Amino acid sequence: MTPTALPEDVVAFIQSGVSITVASRDERLVPSIAKAVGCRVGADGRTITLLMFGEAAGAVAQDISRCGLAAVVFTRPSTNRTMQLKGRDVRHVPVQAADVALVRRYLVLFAEELGLLGWDRRFVDAVFWHDPASLMAIRFTADSAFQQTPGPAAGAALDLRPGVAA
């Protein structure tokens, strides 16, 4: 299947202040997991770039360079809306000049989201902010997507074709 542009609401959702977690795996199929701290979708509407701090990424960065596979879960804590995207063409790309600012903006939005649940900005920064020198970027196109909002429908595949409601 040739990847097509993601539905607009998905593009908006994954670029908002949602929690982002990335998983990959090593040659022994041991899973790795880390938080991402920002997401941008390219002008083509389908290229997803995730920003991660290398010092907190652990094995995920290395696993991605070796297998090119990733699963990414996005969730909005205040509503439990959750979605998982998977890619098979995941690679490291250079960080751009504006990316540190994007991470800061993301953490502000995420802190606003968590503020609804009683967490403060200080907590969000303590957990997620690291030395900008360790910022790294990975890029992929989603070849599958899954609804993961808690409930019996969790796990249902989402149709990524444009015009089909997600």
Add this chain to the structure above:
Amino acid sequence: MSDTLDQVRHCLEGVIPAVLATCSADGTPNVTYVSQMQYVDAQHVALTFQFFNKTRSNILANPQATALVIDPVTGDPYRLSLLYLRTETEGPLFQAVKAKLAGIASHTGMSGVFKLQGVDTYRVDAVERVPGGGLPRPPQGRSRLHALRASALRLVECHDLDALFDLTLSLLTQEFRISHALLLMADLPGRRLYTVASRGYSSTGVGSEIAFGDGVIGVAAQYRVPIRINHMTMEYGYGRVARDGAAAYAGPLETDIPFPGLAEPHSQLAVPIVAAGRLLGVLCLESPRDLAFDYDDEDALVALAGLLGTTLLALQQTAEAAAAHEAPVPATLPTGPAVEVRHYRANHSVFVGDDYLIKGVAGAILWKLLQTQAATGRCSFSNRELRAMPDIGLPELSDNLEARLVLLQRRLAERCPAIGLEKTGRGQFRLVLRGHPQLLDIDA
């Protein structure tokens, strides 16, 4: 030095949901939030299995998993290397997880969505600290270990069951700073528990009953497992007595005495009291606050309940073994105003005037004492002779007779000033009449 699971278990209260990565047999990773990760012991955690999803098919094919958890206070993140071992669909762990999940579901607006099918147990092979967090942890209140030591020192000095009940609740208040607590004893044949003491409620509720399986107390008793809920949930309320037919086994539950618990507890911890392999009762703590009790509280209360259990058992056995060697108290004729006491044979319920007092075994005991007193003038009795009275119908030798006498004594003290029970020695007690009982035995 690597961290241990014990050091990170406060990350597992469900305040910040854990994230779990798995991988299918063909190598495709998957990542999902988990509604609850429960600490089982120093090497194991349990996750809920609610729907057959990708995570489930992955772990059945490839048991390796990696979880990310975050400390809700310090913000410290940790990665846990996990290996799936097995799924349990019933039993103590299942019930403990089910109860906690109900609280989380209610708190997150997911009541009716979360449905526990099984509990997946994972071995924790490594705990890795991830950079981040580092916020200070506010100093904790009193050390639970010190509170436990102070409690132990006083419990072992106690030589009377009646005093032991009150001392236990006083220790919870003074040493553990817990303001709402209940102590219930088990009626094993009746598959129920009856309240013998409470603290922090508008009425003591002494004599009120809970069926096995009902609410956190009934589930803790039935499965002999601590049940801890961190948020308000209706699923574990006490409104539905006799729901599962447990009470039908030995007559209806006591419902005339209202159960004293908080109407809307946000935190509950029920710990079974077990000694010599037998369930003796349940200690239950409540709080109007969310997340009032944590894993450390649970540890301390389980240890306290163990000590309480052995003390209870020892005091019961001492009371039973005591021979009637005390000098008999001379028979006295009751004086004072007449008091009508009605006894209904069907369920041994006893009314004083128009007021309901008690029923069941405690009702039968009171009736026997009053009848004996009326016929012989005797006021002194022993636990041992009560055992030998077939018409009281004590369920079995192991039944907690001494606790039932304390229950009866407390109900009389609360409801009937004209009649009292007083301990006169180990396994000895005396009927104290401040009125003249008019006994009416009703065949109904």
